[in-house]
Amino acid sequence: MEKPLIPLNEKERLAALREYHILDSEAGKEFDDITQLASEICQTPISLITLIDDQRQLFKAGTDLRGNELPRDLAFCSHAINHPLDPFIIEDMRADQRFADHPLVTGDPHVVFYTGIPLTNPEGYPLGTLCVLDKKPKKLTDGQIRSLQILAKQVIQLFELRKANFRLKAMKESLETRNEELQQFAYVVSHDIKSPLSSIVLSSEMLRENFGDTIDEGNDQLLNVLNRASYKIRNLVDGILAYYRAEQALSEGAESFLLTPFLHSIIELLRLNPGTDIRLPEEGASLYMNKTALEQILVNLLQNALKYTDKQTPRIDIRFSEDEINYYFIVTDDGRGISPDEQEKIFELFTTLGIRDRFGTQGTGIGLSTVKKLVEKMEGKIKVRSTPGKGSEFSFHIKKDTSQPSFQAG
Numbered sequence: 001m002e003k004p005l006i007p008l009n010e011k012e013r014l015a016a017l018r019e020y021h022i023l024d025s026e027a028g029k030e031f032d033d034i035t036q037l038a039s040e041i042c043q044t045p046i047s048l049i050t051l052i053d054d055q056r057q058l059f060k061a062g063t064d065l066r067g068n069e070l071p072r073d074l075a076f077c078s079h080a081i082n083h084p085l086d087p088f089i090i091e092d093m094r095a096d097q098r099f100a101d102h103p104l105v106t107g108d109p110h111v112v113f114y115t116g117i118p119l120t121n122p123e124g125y126p127l128g129t130l131c132v133l134d135k136k137p138k139k140l141t142d143g144q145i146r147s148l149q150i151l152a153k154q155v156i157q158l159f160e161l162r163k164a165n166f167r168l169k170a171m172k173e174s175l176e177t178r179n180e181e182l183q184q185f186a187y188v189v190s191h192d193i194k195s196p197l198s199s200i201v202l203s204s205e206m207l208r209e210n211f212g213d214t215i216d217e218g219n220d221q222l223l224n225v226l227n228r229a230s231y232k233i234r235n236l237v238d239g240i241l242a243y244y245r246a247e248q249a250l251s252e253g254a255e256s257f258l259l260t261p262f263l264h265s266i267i268e269l270l271r272l273n274p275g276t277d278i279r280l281p282e283e284g285a286s287l288y289m290n291k292t293a294l295e296q297i298l299v300n301l302l303q304n305a306l307k308y309t310d311k312q313t314p315r316i317d318i319r320f321s322e323d324e325i326n327y328y329f330i331v332t333d334d335g336r337g338i339s340p341d342e343q344e345k346i347f348e349l350f351t352t353l354g355i356r357d358r359f360g361t362q363g364t365g366i367g368l369s370t371v372k373k374l375v376e377k378m379e380g381k382i383k384v385r386s387t388p389g390k391g392s393e394f395s396f397h398i399k400k401d402t403s404q405p406s407f408q409a410g
Contacts, residue, residue, distance in 0.1 A: 001101050001102045004072070004078035004082065005082050007082055007126070010054075012125060013125040013126065014053070016123060016125040017127045019163055020127070020163050020166075021162065021163070021166050028061075028158075031049050031062075031158065032061045032062070034049065034155060035130075036062075038132055038151055042132045042138075042144050042148070044113070044132040044138070045133075045135070046109075046111075046134070047062045047130075047131070048062035048131050048133070049062055049128065049155055050131060051119075051127055052075065052077055052126075054072070055071070055072055056069045057070045057128075058128075074103065074104065076088075076111075076116060076133075077131060079098075080117075080126075080129045080131070081118055081126035081127075081128070084124065084125075084126040087149070088116045088129075089114075089140070089145075090115075091113060091139055092112055092113065093111060093113070093114065094112060109135065111135065112134060112136050113133060113137055114131060115131060116129035116130070116131035117130045117145075117148045117151075117152040119152055119156055119159070120156070121159065121160070122160070130155055132148070193237050197230050197237075200226065200230050204227055208223055250293055252290060252293075253290065254289050254290055254401040255289075255290075256287070256288045257287060258286050259281065259285040259286065259287055260284075262294075262295075263298070266295060266298055266299060266302065267302075269299065270299070270302060272306070276306070278302075278315075278318065279317045281318060281319055281320040285320055285322070288401055289378070289400065290378065290401075293377075293378060296374060297329075297374050297375060297396070298329075298331070303367070305335060305392075308335050308336055310335065311334060311335070314334060316331065316332065316333050317330070317333075318330070322400075324400075325400060326398060326399055326400060327400060328396075328397045329395065329396055330393060330394070331394045332391065332392070332394075335391050335392060336389065336391075337386045337389050337390050337391055337392055338386040338392055339388050340386075343384050343385075346368050347371075347372040348369060349369040375396045379398070380397045380398040380399060381396065381397060382396035383395055383396070
């Protein structure tokens, strides 16, 4: 029996093989289907997908010979991978001096015929074979060999898909880890920033209170600049925290609640000025969804409607409807409105329109980006319609969570 040679690029070949994470994994049905088809095409009782590791030949799919693996030195496929571009064909092993005394030829299962098509990956490394075996001499037709080569390419495509899936999974896990680290960093930095900011604001207010009558116009303007800058930084930090808290909100899952009490709780949270007119949907609607995420969406939309109004008594309408698939919300205000060429920009992170709200503060460009992120994560979509001077309408839908029945009021 002649031992198989070791390929010259064996180190690189083994590294390529292990990138597929397939050596000791469970065989999928798609591989078994390919070996069954190969047996039917070639009319052989045995068809295998094999992989050649440093010490073993593993049977990935098909009819095994002795268990699930063989020592590499006993593997016919160890010879085949030395010819990565060509079929390795032995029509009668008993007449071939390399295999005539091979224990799988002289003993059970008495292999006589072998044809192996190397499973060569796109980089040119042979990983194993798609092979067919028989207990009697056989000669394959050119058509049968071409069919085996086509099936071998399908095996490689399945391997490549598996490798891509593992890379995507690893990338996803890495991004999730980085995102968690970034959130933790944001929390730490925000605390370190907000504490001195509060001291700055408090100190400037105390200066104005204690020395208001003696502060000249120039220093008074400096205090105003200091206050505005401090509030702007504080709003930016709060916005960044809210943006990253959105991911945490999405992980909380769905719960049952009545819409009207939920909206009243949001209105109380906003501490509206007297005269503000907010019109709510009819009572009775019940929802089953991520309540925390919906609260963040509506709070952002309502705060914007209140901050960017030019009316002494602003009016806001909240409408709600649903069908079998989605919940639908529309928030309409009678504020300043948004010009058509700026309506897409408002959902971009850190993008502002350069205007100040009714308190004299410029936006951070985070709130509506957070809203869009939450809506889309819940398989929905948000859009805006607006006319400058007449107000804006934000409409969005969120896909229903069907894991539990809807809440029913008692």
